[in-house]
Amino acid sequence: KEAEQQQKLANVVILATGGTIAGAGASAANSATYQAAKVGVDKLIAGVPELAQLANVRGEQVMQIASESISNEDLLKLGKRVAELAESNDVDGIVITHGTDTLEETAYFLNLVEKTDKPIVVVGSMRPGTAMSADGMLNLYNAVAVASDKQSRGKGVLVTMNDEIQSGRDVSKSVNIKTEAFKSAWGPMGMVVEGKSYWFRLPAKRHTSNSEFDIKQISSLPQVDIAYGYGNVTDTAYKALAQNGAKALIHAGTGNGSVSSRVVPALQELRKNGVQIIRSSHVNQGGFVLRNAEQPDDKNDWVVAHDLNPQKARILAMVAMTKTQDSKELQRIFWEY
Numbered sequence: 369k370e371a372e373q374q375q376k377l378a379n380v381v382i383l384a385t386g387g388t389i390a391g392a393g394a395s396a397a398n399s400a401t402y403q404a405a406k407v408g409v410d411k412l413i414a415g416v417p418e419l420a421q422l423a424n425v426r427g428e429q430v431m432q433i434a435s436e437s438i439s440n441e442d443l444l445k446l447g448k449r450v451a452e453l454a455e456s457n458d459v460d461g462i463v464i465t466h467g468t469d470t471l472e473e474t475a476y477f478l479n480l481v482e483k484t485d486k487p488i489v490v491v492g493s494m495r496p497g498t499a500m501s502a503d504g505m506l507n508l509y510n511a512v513a514v515a516s517d518k519q520s521r522g523k524g525v526l527v528t529m530n531d532e533i534q535s536g537r538d539v540s541k542s543v544n545i546k547t548e549a550f551k552s553a554w555g556p557m558g559m560v561v562e563g564k565s566y567w568f569r570l571p572a573k574r575h576t577s578n579s580e581f582d583i584k585q586i587s588s589l590p591q592v593d594i595a596y597g598y599g600n601v602t603d604t605a606y607k608a609l610a611q612n613g614a615k616a617l618i619h620a621g622t623g624n625g626s627v628s629s630r631v632v633p634a635l636q637e638l639r640k641n642g643v644q645i646i647r648s649s650h651v652n653q654g655g656f657v658l659r660n661a662e663q664p665d666d667k668n669d670w671v672v673a674h675d676l677n678p679q680k681a682r683i684l685a686m687v688a689m690t691k692t693q694d695s696k697e698l699q700r701i702f703w704e705y
C-alpha cells in the first residue's frame with residue numbers, strides 16, 4: 369500500500385542554498401537577530417514531515433550561504449544542477465530554498481536559462497526556523513505542493529512566499545521585516561492554500577522552454593554593475609565601475625530612469641568606449657522606463673530596462689551579453705523577457 373502511494377506521488381528534489389529559511393537565532397524571540405545559513409537540508413526536510421504526503425522528497429545541499437553573498441559562479445553552479453535534475457526522468461519538480469535578499473535575482477536568472485517545463489519553485493523565509501511564528505515551514509510546504517502539481521508546468525520559475533504564487537520574473541523583496549515581503553507590480557499568479565494551488569494569471573514574457581538562453585551553453589557571465597541615482601549625485605561610481613571592468617552599467621535611476629546632468633556626459637563617454645548603458649528606475653512599487661522619455665536613448669545609444677528593477681536588469685543584461693554585444697539586440701531582449 370505504502371509503495372503504491374509512493375508511486376503515485378511526484379518526485380521533488382529540494383536544492384538548499386542557505387538563507388534565513390536555514391537560519392537559527394539564540395531564542396524564540398529572535399525573529400530579526402539570527403544567523404542565516406546554519407541548518408542543513410536534511411534537517412529542513414525533517415522539520416516538515418507533512419511534505420511526505422505531498423511528494424517523494426529528497427534534498428541536496430548545493431551551498432550554505434546568506435543570499436547577499438551569492439556570486440555569479442554560485443548562480444551558474446545552481447543553474448547547471450537544476451538543468452541536470454530537470455532532464456532526469458525521475459524528477460518531476462524542483463524546489464530551491466534560498467535567502468530572500470537576492471531570491472528575486474536567482475529566480476529571474478533560472479527563469480531565463482532553464483530549458484524545461486517542469487516546475488521550478490524558489491522559496492525562502494523572513495524569520496529563522498527557531499523563531500516564534502516562523503514562516504519557513506509553511507513556505508516550504510507550499511513550495512513542494514506547487515512543485516509537485518502538474519498545473520505548475522510551463523509557467524516559468526515560481527516563488528512561493530506568504531501563501532502567494534509569484535512569477536520569478538516579476539517578484540521583488542519589497543519589505544525587509546514583514547512576512548508579506550514579496551510583491552510584484554503586476555500581482556501574484558495564484559495562491560497556495562492547504563497544499564492546493566489556485567491559479568489566476570499566466571506570465572506574458574518569454575521564459576524557460578521558450579527562452580533563447582540555455583544554461584548549458586553559458587560558462588561565465590560578464591561583469592555588470594549598478595550605480596544609484598539621487599540628488600547631488602556625481603559620476604564617480606559610474607566611472608570607477610567601468611574602470612574596474614564592467615561591460616554594462618545599470619543606472620538605478622530616479623523616477624523615469626532619469627539621469628542627472630552631472631552624470632550624462634560620463635555615460636555618453638562610457639558608451640562611446642563600448643560600455644552598455646541601461647536605464648532603470650529605483651522607485652519602490654515597480655518602475656516603467658520608456659525609450660527616449662527623459663533621455664534621448666536613440667541618440668546616446670542607450671538601452672532601457674522597462675519594468676525591470678535594477679537588480680533584475682543586471683541579471684538580464686549578463687545573460688543577454690553572453691550572446692550579443694549589440695545595443696539594439698539588447699533592447700529587443702529587454703522588451704521580450
Ligand SMILES: NC(=O)C[C@H](N)C(=O)O
Nearest residue numbers: 387388434435467468469
Ligand atoms: N530573509 C533572508 O533570507 C535574509 C538573508 N540575509 C538572506 O538573504 O540570506
